[in-house]
Amino acid sequence: MRLDLARLQELHLADLRSVGTAAAGVTERGPFRLEAHAPGIVRLTIGSRTLPDYGLVTASPEPCGVRLTPVPDGLLLAAGPLRATIVAEDFQVTLARNGTTLLGPPKDAHFRRRYRLPRFAATEKGFFLAIDLAEGEPVYGHGEKWSRLDHRGQWLVSWNEDALGVNAEASYKNCPFAWSPRGWGLFVNTPGRVSHGVGFAPLSHRSYALEVEDECLDLFLIAAADPAGILERFTWLTGRPGAVPRWSLGAWLSRAYYRDADEFLGAAAKVRELALPMDVITLDGRAWQDTRTRFAFQWDSRRYPEPRAVLGRAGELGFRVCCWEYPLVSVHNPAFAELAAKGFFLTDERTGDPWLHEWDPAPFGGVLTPLPTSGIIDFTRPEAWAWWRDRHATLFAAGVDVIKSDFGEQVPDSPYCRAWNGDRGPRLHNVYALLYNACVHEARERFLGQGLVFARAGWAGSQRYPVQWGGDPQADWGGLAASIRGMLSWSCSGNPWYATDIGGFYGGPPEPLLFVRWCQAAVFASHMRFHGLGEREPWLFGEEAQNLVRATLELRYSLIPYIERSLALTCATGVPLCRPMPLAFPEAREAHAFDTQYLFGPDLLVAPVLAPDGEVTVWLPDGVWWDWHELERHVGPKRLRLALPPDRFPLFVREGVEIPLAIPVQRTAEWGEGDIPLAAVRRFA
Structure with missing residues (x-):
């Protein structure tokens, strides 16, 4: 746990020293502002931003008839049914809607001091704040989390990780956004780490405590009649979900991995022979690249001397082709020195050289080939972004239809890791996934007319760049259950896009019944993919399982008109499909x-x-x-x-x-x- 409870309980922001007629004031940590950003949204900021904000908030402020009224020791801001009150004493901020208080300062007192937790506090890395939770009040959101959807009582960290499974708090897609069915939501507009004590008993089971690691606190408070209204406001603020092509709603076939063209095309042909409805087949990481030099935008010439012919044959069998990538370049790649000279990698400030990512070999040994030391592409540099984007042209021209943009969690938590735009590792780490997938999404839009990715990592705003999948679940019943909760938690965070690894990724092969049940569950998500270490093709689990999977796939395809109709509503309102x-x-x-x-x-x-x-x-x-x-x-x-x-x-x-x-x-x-x-x-x- 990063939080020092004793330290935080003693740190307090200075009282608000002045509140002007424009709802602006000053604290010891810099300027303070409270404003009505748009109908249903109030924005509170403390301090000044000098570092990039990365466009997490896409919506400009909208007029909403603000009225300012002095109250004892503070100011009342009214906008439609919302009332936001700021009181100088102990820096108390309260949000109400239609006369009902939704958010306010924590009420739990302490025997030895006035408050158990500070309302607002300065920390070594940023800010701390706490709000009151009603008795038994549930809290949802926070991105992709695998345990109970109600996060009351949990300690959660908004920090993207290669979680290597779905069995702990760590996850690939995080979002510092939360809401309660009582009608409030909050979004911390930051790329930095945010820690959430959601009625977490070691701090206070009565309060929601947050620690925000950033130079300023930028907090959006949302109020609506119901949770659907909260998600509508949040996705208005950070971007509505993007559209997807119809073929992407069909089934995707994948494994880690097809070893050569014959195995790849053999699987595609077998699908058609057995009349299993499917639209997409995937070449995973080691399937088409030379692992020692990846990622290179180049085919392994030993296995794919004529990639156009292979992809053309897949097209003749009625398949769209998905190809894997990650945003790292091996030191053994012939282009590495050139990219380093151009400054296209994140750098080590101590040496000026590219920051080198060294892979932990433990998860790969005996299962997958160890990965090479690599540089991390710097998507904050416009020239590096354009180079990476435009290198996809040859892949799309050869017959690739969509990119599986894997990884994106590797920016180190080190202040010595520096980006072109001046940001450093701890602040770039989370938002890097958004930048990476936005670049790949833009590449497909530029060369094929409509943006689309198949991504693992994500942050606030990732709904704009569909689609994401749910990481690497264990191939057992618990892995299935956690994958469903991960999808629903991601849905609660404003993102409707999700696919699980049918059958589970590791620990397999799955038993036939689990494979069938996972397939049945996977029908009811935005996207549907078979994937895992080793064989995941339906015909490998026995005739009974194969027939049940065929019936399940036929149900999925029969429901695509309903899915399209539902997704149109999702893209218009932000209310998720699931x-x-x-x-x-x-x-x-x-x-x-x-x-x-x-x-x-x-x-x-x-x-x-x-x-x-x-x-x-x-x-x-x-x-x-x-x-x-x-x-x-x-x-x-x-x-x-x-x-x-x-x-x-x-x-x-x-x-x-x-x-x-x-x-x-x-x-x-x-x-x-x-x-x-x-x-x-x-x-x-």
């Missing part, structure tokens, strides 16, 4: 404990099977719900305890809706452009 119970039904507190079930779009309720016995408990919300498989009518709210055979899984539909079902195809291109031809419209009445 909506966990606290987001979909904030008033139904009983539902919130069911944190692996969710709405898929507005009308389908999914509860993945997470145990080999097929037993699952489903909570049906208020209203009438129809069982998709059995056409049985249920009136909620109620619990259902089910024990289901391998060909059945909990899927329910709201009464009164129509679900369009596409005609069967083996790949989305068979539908042509425009509206998808329908085989039927299922009506649930």
Whole structure:
């Protein structure tokens, strides 16, 4: 734990010394400002920003009829239904909506001193603040986290890591944004590390404490009628989700890894032979590059002397091709010296040389080839950005359709690591993933007309650059459950894009039943991918599993008209495709404990099977719900305890809706452009 509790409990910001008519004042840590940024959003800043902000906030302020009124020892800022109050004593800031206080200073006193936690405090690396939590109040968001969706009681760190699994707090995609079903949200506008004590008992089970490692505190406070409204405001602020091409919604086939062209094309041909609907096949890291010199934008000529011919054959089999990359260049690459001379790598300030990333060989030994010492591309330098972007042209021209932009968590936590723009490792570390994926997204947009990536790491704003996948889960039932929670936590953080590794990444091969259940769960995400160390092709798990997977894939493709309709709403409003119970039904507190079930779009309720016995408990919300498989009518709210055979899984539909079902195809291109031809419209009445 980085937080020194005793130290923080003694550090306090100086009282606000003055509050002017423009809601501006001064603290000992620099200027203070409280302003209405837009309807439903109040912005609080302390200190001045001299370092880059990286455009995490994309929306300019909007007029919202601000009124300023003096109050005892402070000022009241009113904007529509919002009221923000700043009181000089102990620097108290309160946010209310329609007369209900949503956010305010912590109320837990201390026997020996006035307050257990300071409202605001200076720390060696930035700022500390604390807000009050109501008794039992849940808190959601924070990016991709694997444990309970309600983070009350947890200590979380917004810091991207190569987590090597889904079993601990560390994760690949973080976002310093949180919200409560009571109607408030907060976003720390920073690329730096943010630590969250969310009702964390060693600090205070009654308060939400944050430590922000940055030169200034830039905090957006959001208030809305419900969680959907909070996410609408947050994605308005940081960017709406981008659009994706239809073919990307089909199934993706991958493994780590296809060793040569024959194995790659053999898998593609087998898919068509067995009539398994799929659209994309992936060449992973070691599949097409020489590992010793990667990443080089060059094919391993020993295995791929004619890459255009190989990709052309994949196209003839009806596949789009995804190719792997990462933003590092081996010291053994012939281009390394040239790139270093141009200043295209992050540098070591002590020597002026490129900062060299040394890989920990432990995770790779015996499983994957160890990786070479490498330089890290500096995406803050415009010339380096343009070089990396434009090098993709040859890949796209050869027949590559999308890039799997792997890694992005390797910028070191060292003040000696320096970027071209003057920033250093600790502040660049998190936002590096956003810059990297924005560059690759821009490359595809420039050369193929529409941006798209398949990324592992992310930060606030990553919803603008779809798609992300969920890291490297263990190939067991716990890995499946954690992957679903990771997806839903990412959804709660304003990002609808997600795919899991069907079957799990490591610790396999998975048992056939787990493979089938994972595939069934994966249907109900924005994207669907088979991937893992070793074989993950459906025909390798037995005929029964293969047939069940085929039926599951056919269901996925039949639902693509519904998925497209739902994603159009997501891109317009920021409300995610996968909506966990606290987001979909904030008033139904009983539902919130069911944190692996969710709405898929507005009308389908999914509860993945997470145990080999097929037993699952489903909570049906208020209203009438129809069982998709059995056409049985249920009136909620109620619990259902089910024990289901391998060909059945909990899927329910709201009464009164129509679900369009596409005609069967083996790949989305068979539908042509425009509206998808329908085989039927299922009506649930």
